Amino acid sequence: MSSERTGSADRLKAYLDEARSQVRSLSPEQARRAQDGGALLIDIRESWETAGGSAAGAALIERGQLELEIGRHAPDPDQSIVLMCEAGNRSALSARSLQAMGYRKVANLSGGWNAWCQAGLPTERPRGLDDRARQRYLRHLAIEDIGEAGQRKLLDSRVFIAGAGGLGSPAALYLAAAGVGQISLVDDDRVERSNLQRQILHSDHLIGHPKTESAAQRLHALNPDIRVETFSERLTQANVDALIRDHDVVIDGSDNFPTRYLLNDACVRQRLPLVYGAVLRFAGQIAVFRAGDGHSPCYRCLFPQPPAPEDSPSCAEAGVLGVMPGVIGTLQAAETLKLLLDLGQPLVSRLLHYDALAGRFRETRLVRDPNCNHCASGSR
Structure with missing residues (x-):
C-alpha cells in the first residue's frame, strides 16, 4: 500500500512539473503589474478559502466551475489571464486546462495566495452577509444553487x-x-x-x-x-x-x-x-x-x-x-x-x-x- 501511495505521489509530481513547464509563471509582483495592465486575475480557491481574503480585484471562480464560467469573464481567447490558488499547484493544472480550451495568454501565479501575502500586495475580503442581509435574502440562502456564495455574487x-x-x-x-x-x-x-x-x-x-x-x-x-x-x-x-x-x-x-x-x-x-x-x-x-x-x-x-x-x-x-x-x-x-x-x-x-x-x-x-x-x- 505504501509503494502504491508513493507511486501515485510521484505521478502527481510529474504531472505538476509538466504543467508548470508548459505554463508561464509569474511572481506576485509580476502578476500585480499584469493585473494593472488589464490582465484578469482569477482566484480558483474554494469559497471557504477565499472567505479569509483574496488578492484585490481578483475574480473568484472555484476550480470546479472554472471551465463553465470562464467564457462569461473572458470571452476573448486572447485575454491575458493569471490564475492563483493557495500555493500555485491547482492553478498550474487549471492553466493547462484553459490552454486546452484555446486561451493563449494564461499564466500561473507562482506561490499563489501565500506568496501574494508574503509580498505585502493588496488584499480584500469578499463581502459578507450581516444579520440584516441574511434576513432580507433568507429565501435565496435557502436555495442550494444560490446560497451565501451566490448572494455575494449578486451583491457584487x-x-x-x-x-x-x-x-x-x-x-x-x-x-x-x-x-x-x-x-x-x-x-x-x-x-x-x-x-x-x-x-x-x-x-x-x-x-x-x-x-x-x-x-x-x-x-x-x-x-x-x-x-x-x-x-x-x-x-x-x-x-x-x-x-x-x-x-x-x-x-x-x-x-x-x-x-x-x-x-x-x-x-x-x-x-x-x-x-x-x-x-x-x-x-x-x-x-x-x-x-x-x-x-x-x-x-x-x-x-x-x-x-x-x-x-x-x-x-x-x-x-x-x-x-x-x-x-x-x-x-x-x-x-x-x-x-x-x-x-x-x-x-x-x-x-x-x-x-x-x-x-x-x-x-x-x-x-x-x-x-x-x-x-x-x-x-x-
Missing part, C-alpha cells in the same frame, strides 16, 4: 438598464429586491400620468419629475443597501460605450429600434450579454443575445433592418395592456439573475413569445447570420 454585480419605463420598471424592482449591488438606469424622460398604467416604478405625486429620479427613490425605498446610478440623458452613439462599460449584464428596456440597435452594437463590441424585451397590445417577446461567445446571434441577426412603420406601430399608437410590460420585464429580470449566477439555460439563441389572449408561450430558435456585419467572425 452591476446591471445596466436602458429605460425606466414599462419594461425597466419590473426589471429594476426585482433586481433591487434580489440584491444586485448596482443598478444603473438611463432615461431622459419625465413621469407623465399616461405612464402610470404600466410603469410601476413611478407614482402620481412624482408626475413631471425625471424618471430616473423617481426610479432611484423607489428602488432605494425597496432596498436601501444597493447602489442606484442614474443618467438623465438620451442614450447615444457618443455615450453608450462609456455608460455600459464595467457592467455584467445590459437590459434593453427601450421602446424604439434605433436604441435597440445602438445597445446591440455596443454589447457586441464590449462582449456583454444583452437581455432584450418588447411588448405591444397583448403580446411580448424576450431573448438573450450573447454574441461575444463567438457563435450566438445578435439582435441584428434577428432584425437586420427595422420593419416598416406600418408593420410595427409604437405602443403610443397601438396601445399595450398594462400588465404586459410586467410579464416581459419580470422575465428579463429572471434571465439576468440566471446570467449573473450562471444558472440554468438562458434564452440564448431563442426568442420567447407570449400571447396573453391565448395564455400561451411559444419559442423560436435563432441562428447567427454568417453575413451579419456586426457579430460575424472577423467583422469586429
Whole structure:
C-alpha cells in the first residue's frame, strides 16, 4: 500500500512539473503589474478559502466551475489571464486546462495566495452577509444553487438598464429586491400620468419629475443597501460605450429600434450579454443575445433592418395592456439573475413569445447570420 501511495505521489509530481513547464509563471509582483495592465486575475480557491481574503480585484471562480464560467469573464481567447490558488499547484493544472480550451495568454501565479501575502500586495475580503442581509435574502440562502456564495455574487454585480419605463420598471424592482449591488438606469424622460398604467416604478405625486429620479427613490425605498446610478440623458452613439462599460449584464428596456440597435452594437463590441424585451397590445417577446461567445446571434441577426412603420406601430399608437410590460420585464429580470449566477439555460439563441389572449408561450430558435456585419467572425 505504501509503494502504491508513493507511486501515485510521484505521478502527481510529474504531472505538476509538466504543467508548470508548459505554463508561464509569474511572481506576485509580476502578476500585480499584469493585473494593472488589464490582465484578469482569477482566484480558483474554494469559497471557504477565499472567505479569509483574496488578492484585490481578483475574480473568484472555484476550480470546479472554472471551465463553465470562464467564457462569461473572458470571452476573448486572447485575454491575458493569471490564475492563483493557495500555493500555485491547482492553478498550474487549471492553466493547462484553459490552454486546452484555446486561451493563449494564461499564466500561473507562482506561490499563489501565500506568496501574494508574503509580498505585502493588496488584499480584500469578499463581502459578507450581516444579520440584516441574511434576513432580507433568507429565501435565496435557502436555495442550494444560490446560497451565501451566490448572494455575494449578486451583491457584487452591476446591471445596466436602458429605460425606466414599462419594461425597466419590473426589471429594476426585482433586481433591487434580489440584491444586485448596482443598478444603473438611463432615461431622459419625465413621469407623465399616461405612464402610470404600466410603469410601476413611478407614482402620481412624482408626475413631471425625471424618471430616473423617481426610479432611484423607489428602488432605494425597496432596498436601501444597493447602489442606484442614474443618467438623465438620451442614450447615444457618443455615450453608450462609456455608460455600459464595467457592467455584467445590459437590459434593453427601450421602446424604439434605433436604441435597440445602438445597445446591440455596443454589447457586441464590449462582449456583454444583452437581455432584450418588447411588448405591444397583448403580446411580448424576450431573448438573450450573447454574441461575444463567438457563435450566438445578435439582435441584428434577428432584425437586420427595422420593419416598416406600418408593420410595427409604437405602443403610443397601438396601445399595450398594462400588465404586459410586467410579464416581459419580470422575465428579463429572471434571465439576468440566471446570467449573473450562471444558472440554468438562458434564452440564448431563442426568442420567447407570449400571447396573453391565448395564455400561451411559444419559442423560436435563432441562428447567427454568417453575413451579419456586426457579430460575424472577423467583422469586429
